[in-house]
Every structure is written in structure tokens, then in C-alpha cells.
Amino acid sequence: MSGAWVTVLKRDLLLAFRRRSDVATTLFFFLMVSSLFPLGIGPEPAVLSSIAPGVLWVAALLAGMLSLTRLFAADFADGSLEQMLLAPQPLTLLVTAKVLAHWLVCGLPVVLLAPLIGLQYALPSDALSVLIISLLLGTPALSLIGAIGAALTLGVRGSGLLVALLVLPLYIPVLIFGAGAVAASQHGMSAQAHLSLLAACSLLALVLAPLATAAALRISVE
Amino acid sequence: MLTVQNLACLRGDRLLFKNVEFELNAGGLLYVLGENGSGKSSLLRMLCGLILPETGTVFWDKKTIKEETEGYLSNLTYIGHLNGLKDDLTALENLTMSARAAGNDVSEDKAFAALAAIGIERCANLPARVLSQGQKRRVTLAKLWLAKGKLWILDEPFAALDIASVSRLAAKLGEHLASGGMAILTTHQDVTIHAQSIQTLRLSE
CATH class of the missing domain: 3.40.50.300 (P-loop containing nucleotide triphosphate hydrolases)
Structure with a gap:
């Protein structure tokens, strides 16, 4: 059983490696969006650092969403999704492998790039570390929830926009706690509460999202 | 039954x-x-x-x-209209990984032997992208030589x-x-x- 899980993960990572440009698109999107704000708003450090948590979190969230449609679409078109459904292993488990691959490829690089962008916004160093931790705890929830949207819109025309409409409302709690954690640490308060809630969001998503995704995949393939 | x-x-x-x-x-x-x-x-x-x-x-x-x-x-081994091959993986990788993803832990040698059995071993290390329709079909069908069901x-x-x-x-x-x-x-x-x-x-x- 674990063999199949590891294989699905490895296959997706290998495919991502062979199509590096797709990964680069996500990262550049994050880089560009978060660099546009300082250019548009002006270089006032006080203003920049006060909008930083929200802007960085929204940029990370949109960047992750950009790649969501690719999560199952290729598998659906070439028939590997059918085969995944017919594997004796529970589909929910295989889904978690795919989502983990998506997070490693699209979520983790954004987390690692975020402190660099944070400097551009004159974020102090302790806020920067809270930013990294909050993204690290929150982005898995984004991938997990996004997978439900990606599965539901498989084979639907204009699925890119539809995923956004389905998934963005569900991202709101993650955004609030994530940006809230960074803002709290900027104001000299403890980010503990926000971070705990963020971790709770991710854990809840880990339990529920794969079930919903698997059910949605079965409907889409039928 | x-x-x-x-x-x-x-x-x-x-x-x-x-x-x-x-x-x-x-x-x-x-x-x-x-x-x-x-x-x-x-x-x-x-x-x-x-x-x-x-x-x-x-x-x-x-x-x-x-x-x-x-x-x-x-x-069960089901082969439908779609081949289930990934364009960016080689024929051998496709076959090995699809068998393993279905819980059939095959070695690369076995997968290569399966490709040989259907006469497509020359293409084992080519990406599926460059294979012809018939060659792709053969890579997919090679799964039958690995099937246990x-x-x-x-x-x-x-x-x-x-x-x-x-x-x-x-x-x-x-x-x-x-x-x-x-x-x-x-x-x-x-x-x-x-x-x-x-x-x-x-x-x-």
C-alpha cells in the first residue's frame, strides 16, 4: 500500500521536474504580484510593512491557485486518473500523495521565497520568521482545499475561473489567520493563537479534503 | 467468477x-x-x-x-480507450510506475521483459511523447504481461x-x-x- 503511495508521489515529482517551466510560472507569478504593490503604492516603509502580511498571503494564495487546474487535468485527459481509481488502494490515500506533490512543487518554493519578498516590504526579522512559519502551516491547507475544487471542475469548460470561484471563499479562514499571525507579531503581540488556528485548519483539511476530493473525482470520471 | x-x-x-x-x-x-x-x-x-x-x-x-x-x-486489469501514459516519462518509466501505483511492485527488469514480450523494447527509453499511436498502445498493453489479477x-x-x-x-x-x-x-x-x-x-x- 505504501509502495503505491510513494510511486504516485514520485511520479508527480518527476513529472514536475521534467516540466520545470510550470513550476517557474507559479514562482514568477508570486514574485511579480508581490513586487507590483511597492511599485504602485510607493516606498514608504511604514505603509509597506503594514500591508505586507495581507499582500504576501494573498499573493501566495493566488500563486497556489494558478497551478490547481493542473493537479488532475492531465491525469484525467490521458487516462491515468481512471487507472488510479481502479487501484486497489483507497483513493483518498492516493489523493494525499498527489496533493503533497503539488504542495512540494508549488507551495514550498513560495514559502522559501517569501522572506526575500518580505525584506522588500521592510518587515522586521521576527515578523519575517512568523511569516515563514505561518505560510508553512497554512499553505498545505490551501493545496488540500484546492484539490476539491480541481476535482470538481475536471472536464468542465473554463475550469480555471470556476476553481477560483469555488475555492477562494474556502481560503478565507486560512488567509485571516495567516495574515493575522504576521500582523500580530508586527504589533509586538504573540502570534501563537493565530498559528495554532492555522495548524488546526491544515489538520482539518488533511482529514476532510481528501475524502471530498476522492468523491469528486469519482463523479468527474463517471 | x-x-x-x-x-x-x-x-x-x-x-x-x-x-x-x-x-x-x-x-x-x-x-x-x-x-x-x-x-x-x-x-x-x-x-x-x-x-x-x-x-x-x-x-x-x-x-x-x-x-x-x-x-x-x-x-482486475482494465485497459480502456485512453492509454494512461505520461508524455514526459519514458515507456519503461510509464510501465513500471503505473504497475507500482496499482500496488503491483514490479522491478525494472520485469517491466523491460514485458516490453520485450510485445516487441517494443527498442523504445523503452524514449519518452512516450515521441511514440506512434500503435507503439503507445503496445506500451499500455505490456501491462498485461505484468498483471497478477x-x-x-x-x-x-x-x-x-x-x-x-x-x-x-x-x-x-x-x-x-x-x-x-x-x-x-x-x-x-x-x-x-x-x-x-x-x-x-x-x-x-
């Missing part, structure tokens, strides 16, 4: 077929015949559990495939194959049936497969 009772399929508001019944025992081969659009592929997908039947039940060893999902799926459900397995590959596949099917396997297939070609019992099921509108 696969038993099918009173199966009906509704796609949209069109009834594709109803009252489909058959029983397939070890060594049995079932041809599903019918015109284009008569529901052959839908029937095969329904037997796999990919489509839920409108009425009727599919039994595997006297239990419904819903109760017995894991046992049924570990005995008893039941093979094949949708147009002979389409796009050259004559030599058709006879290799027919021989493999004969071997599978002789060792107690079962096979259900659709085809428009006249291919001789040796089996103890051959049934045909004709779907008509």
Missing part, C-alpha cells in the same frame, strides 16, 4: 442497454459486440465500477463489487496494432485464459483466441 444481473445503462436520457446478464467462469472469454455507440465501452466501465449502473448488480465471487471492492480491484477487461485492445503484435496479444490472452483467467473484450477485428469457453454478448439498440 463474475456474475452480472439485469444491468442497464442510462447516459443522459438515452437508454444504452438493459437486461444485460451473463456469468463468466475461470477460463472464460466474453466478446462484447455491437455497433459504434451501442454502449460497449460504457458496459466495460460499468463492470469496472467506474460508472454506476442504473439498475442491476455486478458480483465478484458471489459478493457485489461494492462490498468486495479491494479484492475485486486487485484482480484474474480478470482482464479490454476495450478495443487490437485497435492500432500491427499484425505481429495482434498475434502476440492473442497468444497472451490464450495463455491467460488457459491458466484460469477471465477476459472480457470488445473488438471489431477478427482475431482467433483459444479459450475453453467463448461467449458473445451483442448490444443492440
